[in-house]
Amino acid sequence: MTPGTRRGYAKGRAKRIEILDQAMTLFxxxxxRGASLRVIxxxxxxxxxxxxxxxxxxxxxxxxxxxxxxDVDDEWLALGVTRGIDxxxxxxxxxxxxxxxxxxxxxxSVVAAEATAPDHPAHAYFEARYRTxxxxxxxxxxxxxxxxxxxxxVEPAAAxxxxxxxxxxxxxxxxxxxxxxxxxxxxxxxxxxQLTVGF
Numbered sequence: 001m002t003p004g005t006r007r008g009y010a011k012g013r014a015k016r017i018e019i020l021d022q023a024m025t026l027f028x029x030x031x032x033r034g035a036s037l038r039v040i041x042x043x044x045x046x047x048x049x050x051x052x053x054x055x056x057x058x059x060x061x062x063x064x065x066x067x068x069x070x071d072v073d074d075e076w077l078a079l080g081v082t083r084g085i086d087x088x089x090x091x092x093x094x095x096x097x098x099x100x101x102x103x104x105x106x107x108x109s110v111v112a113a114e115a116t117a118p119d120h121p122a123h124a125y126f127e128a129r130y131r132t133x134x135x136x137x138x139x140x141x142x143x144x145x146x147x148x149x150x151x152x153x154v155e156p157a158a159a160x161x162x163x164x165x166x167x168x169x170x171x172x173x174x175x176x177x178x179x180x181x182x183x184x185x186x187x188x189x190x191x192x193x194q195l196t197v198g199f
Contacts, residue, residue, distance in 0.1 A: 028106030
């Protein structure tokens with residue numbers, strides 16, 4: 001690869017990241033259906049065909065934005081593999097991180113609500129994401145039970161569904177309250193009440 005090719009590749013990669021960032025913002029502001037590829041292109045200083053060179057369809061762009069968000073979160077969550085209550089603690093840490101990322105929280109909340117429609121391009125993505133999130137959280141609760149750290153009256157499968165629902169509901173409250181809701185504090189108190197050990 002020549003130096004000129006490397007520069008061209010780096011420039012293209014930088015433009016792609018800029019498009020993803022602008023799309024993330026607009027999808028969070030207007031939702032998937034309300035967002036326009038032409039507006040995203042204008043915000044990036046490129047033509048509509050120029051944007052389509054990187055992302056041939058609006059659906060492809062949305063899925064790339066969601067994947068980028070997951071890649072960032074997965075990289076962060078993978079810092080030290082956790083299990084049991086350490087994994088639950090990591091979810092509280094994620095809520096603290098999200099409190100610094102309004103745009104990402106907005107994107108997730110708006111598009112997740114839209115994606116309840118079976119014909120939405122992100123429906124399958126969110127269906128799989130929720131299934132995985134609940135399953136991983138249920139495993140953490142089961143590991144806490146095996147370690148003798150979970151109260152006897154807490155059922156792992158139900159607790160997992162409740163915790164994921166609480167996390168998403170808190171994100172909406174946080175957005176509506178102009179970031180005044182203490183997402184991490186509420187989650188921490190909820191989990192603490194389910195355990196037999198300090199949290």
